[in-house]
Amino acid sequence: MINEQNIRILLKNRPNGWPTEDDFEIEVSQIPSIKEGEILLETMWLSLDPYMRGRMNDAKSYADPVQIGAPMVGGAVAKVVESRSPMFVKNDIVEGRIGWQKYAVSSGIELRTVDKSLGPIQTAIGVLGMPGLTAYFGFLDVCEPRPGDIVVVSAASGAVGQVVGQIAKIMGCTVIGTAGSDEKIKFILDELGFDYGINYKSEDICESLDKFCPDGIDIYFDNVGGELTDAVMDRLRVGARISVCGQISQYNNSQLQLGPRNIGSLVRSQAKMEGFLVHAYSNKYPEGLDKMSKWIKEGKLKYKEDIVKGIENAPKTFIGMLNGENFGKTLIKVSDD
Numbered sequence: 001m002i003n004e005q006n007i008r009i010l011l012k013n014r015p016n017g018w019p020t021e022d023d024f025e026i027e028v029s030q031i032p033s034i035k036e037g038e039i040l041l042e043t044m045w046l047s048l049d050p051y052m053r054g055r056m057n058d059a060k061s062y063a064d065p066v067q068i069g070a071p072m073v074g075g076a077v078a079k080v081v082e083s084r085s086p087m088f089v090k091n092d093i094v095e096g097r098i099g100w101q102k103y104a105v106s107s108g109i110e111l112r113t114v115d116k117s118l119g120p121i122q123t124a125i126g127v128l129g130m131p132g133l134t135a136y137f138g139f140l141d142v143c144e145p146r147p148g149d150i151v152v153v154s155a156a157s158g159a160v161g162q163v164v165g166q167i168a169k170i171m172g173c174t175v176i177g178t179a180g181s182d183e184k185i186k187f188i189l190d191e192l193g194f195d196y197g198i199n200y201k202s203e204d205i206c207e208s209l210d211k212f213c214p215d216g217i218d219i220y221f222d223n224v225g226g227e228l229t230d231a232v233m234d235r236l237r238v239g240a241r242i243s244v245c246g247q248i249s250q251y252n253n254s255q256l257q258l259g260p261r262n263i264g265s266l267v268r269s270q271a272k273m274e275g276f277l278v279h280a281y282s283n284k285y286p287e288g289l290d291k292m293s294k295w296i297k298e299g300k301l302k303y304k305e306d307i308v309k310g311i312e313n314a315p316k317t318f319i320g321m322l323n324g325e326n327f328g329k330t331l332i333k334v335s336d337d
């Protein structure tokens, strides 16, 4: 018998523009009981990701919106604390879409057992989970890098961007990262080995791009969209590849900005621009995990996590992440390991 209560973070309102903490409700309730075939999970680590902003809208997308009054969606690492299922036993560590809740009941169907030999368990929702795999396949498969390519990656200190830039270095490319603070730029240069960094908040992006890539850009890994992407599009080399991973600069606009405005650049440069969703690569995840865990063990791939304790801090931390207050992969430590 667990001598505790459950905490769930529910969607209270659909935000118009930037979300606020009032759009979430922190609900304290009894820990649910399980039926035959079910397991009870205690969340240990919760991942906060930009896509969750889209789930707060009642809009057509590649996934259904979160219903008002329902727990926010989210990937998490959890411990099996009770099992009435043949699939899992007590103390198994699993990863899956468990949501913003301390305790959750699951059938276990969409959970995977975390391979602790690959790295610390929270990496299963970070560098060795959805964000890392996004970087791996979104860069290697969509951008098809070649040694010597000039690569620009936006949101370069974040969960996806930091991995993209390092894989680009492993592939022999020259890498320019953009990020929103001098501290983040110092990190990608000194710790991750990027060649150049641009603080897009304090520098003239066009001038800096012209300085660091005077002959143009072969690959753009686009995490943000907006003006940064406009600036890159004007500097594409012939045969450039653009991986449209995300458009975070647009997620909190109450009015959709129409575009793209400079698509003629694709004609001039005979470039390829391709959007992708990481889930499309799910049958190849083992390949990506195997490769990246080896790179981590060899010291070729580093990762920075931004850890906040306590599930009740998830709304504030999530809003901060959308605003660039995170430094690395945003994680909530829900319970002790």
Ligand SMILES: NC(=O)c1ccc[n+]([C@@H]2O[C@H](COP(=O)([O-])OP(=O)(O)OC[C@H]3O[C@@H](n4cnc5c(N)ncnc54)[C@H](OP(=O)(O)O)[C@@H]3O)[C@@H](O)[C@H]2O)c1
Binding pocket: 049, 050, 051, 130, 131, 134, 155, 156, 157, 158, 159, 160, 161, 178, 179, 180, 181, 184, 223, 224, 228, 244, 245, 246, 247, 248, 249, 250, 276, 277, 278, 279, 321, 322, 323, 324, 325, 326, 327, 328, 329, 330
């Ligand atoms: N296609 C897929 O399957 C897939 C999967 C995962 C993630 N994604 C996308 O990948 C992108 C990065 O996700 P992540 O998990 O790695 O997040 P993250 O980079 O760890 O965090 C988000 C970062 O976005 C930056 N940002 C926010 N507003 C911005 C703006 N107006 N202009 C420029 N940068 C801005 C902030 O960094 P700064 O301080 O640098 O501004 C913030 O730290 C997101 O667009 C996300 O939706 C796509």
